[in-house]
Amino acid sequence: MSPETLQAFVLAAELGSFSAAARRMGKAQSAVSTAIANLEIDCGLQLFDRSGRSPALTKAGREMLPHAHGILLGQREFSAKAASMAEGVEDSLCLAVEQGLNQAPLLEALRGFAEAFPHVAVEILSAGPNDTAALLKEGRADLGLMTEQESYPEGFQFRGVGHTVAVPVCGRDHPLAALGPLAHRDLRAHRQLVLQSRSQEARWLIGEAYSASLWCAESPGMIIELLRQGLGWAELPLPAVQPHLDSGALVRLRYGFQQSDALAGIDVVWTSQRVLGQAGQWLQQHLLRLPQEAWRG
Structure with missing residues (x-):
């Protein structure tokens, strides 16, 4: 056979x-x-x-x-x-990382990588939701870190390494900030800002669309700026919004219909068509061995 x-x-x-x-x-x-x-x-x-x-x-x-x-x-x-x-040790390595994920575990891995492979050039691409998979498919990136998706294209391999928490937030002066536990009707009455991939092959949202009025962006940073201007509310990864919650610029909302935080899985992704050299394999394995709780932030 x-x-x-x-x-x-x-x-x-x-x-x-x-x-x-x-x-x-x-x-x-x-x-x-x-x-x-x-x-x-x-x-x-x-x-x-x-x-x-x-x-x-x-x-x-x-x-x-x-x-x-x-x-x-x-x-x-x-x-x-x-x-x-x-092939041995490659000259360079390209890593695609989805925006909004907790960076601390990755930075820890890269500190060790810099010591183990000081002569390997590293390029880090900041990707929108699901764009990490597109960069790998195109051969633009060697290794990816992204929120999980239901299915990956043929030839993709992935391993779940942890979870990130998605939380509802708005600007401190937004009408929703003054309300108690929110019902669906409260959310529908206000514009929702959602993370969405730029890829034409996938309409990928972080969180669930509750409102009939949606504004979309691929960058958590852009959505945070819109939130600070009072232009809507959003569900975003907690690591992305925590500094703004701490400063008081954003307010964390409470759902009356949901008792626990929404969790999104985090995957390390690579393809069987793309050969990882010794440096790429070192980083891949190091990310896979990190404790899952490290990714929640």
Whole structure:
């Protein structure tokens, strides 16, 4: 069972036809059909039902598909690891970090990184919600730190490292600041400022949209400035707003319908197509080993 045969099986299952899989692989349809037929013979299983207009996975095919994915992923990881070992220490490393996350754990990791790899140049990109994933997909960044999303594109790998707290806030002179526990109707009556990705592929919001009147920005800093001008209320990561709460410029709101803080997971993200050298692997592993409570701020 060669990786190419398993790839034909996976692509045919995901794209819904042997011809689409062949186009993706740059091969003739007959080559893909033969590869899948030989795979079925080797397995002793019928993986596709060919009685309809398009091939459909059988029960056995559906059960075997995750295993094929796992083998292909393992092969990519093996190749990436071998390339990394052969490459040694890279000259530079690009890290994409979502704005609003607690920076303290990252700074701790970077202090150790600077000592371990003093000659590796580091570039840190400040990304909006979900833009970290786009930067990795484009090959612009080697490693990412971002709030979790429900699913990642194929080839992405991630590990949850902690959580950040999202809290509702407004300016000290905003009408909501003078109210007690807030009902949904109170929130709907005022403009809500929301974090949103600039990516056209994802309309990603931090928190939930309660108001019919929304203003969007990709930067927590921009939203904080709008809040200070009394132009609305927002749900933002606590590390981003804590200094402004401490100074009294912003006020933390209380929901009458929610008894606990909203938590958003934080993921370290990378891709199997992007080879991490020794320096990148060091930073990746250091971030993964940090205690989860460190990220809450």
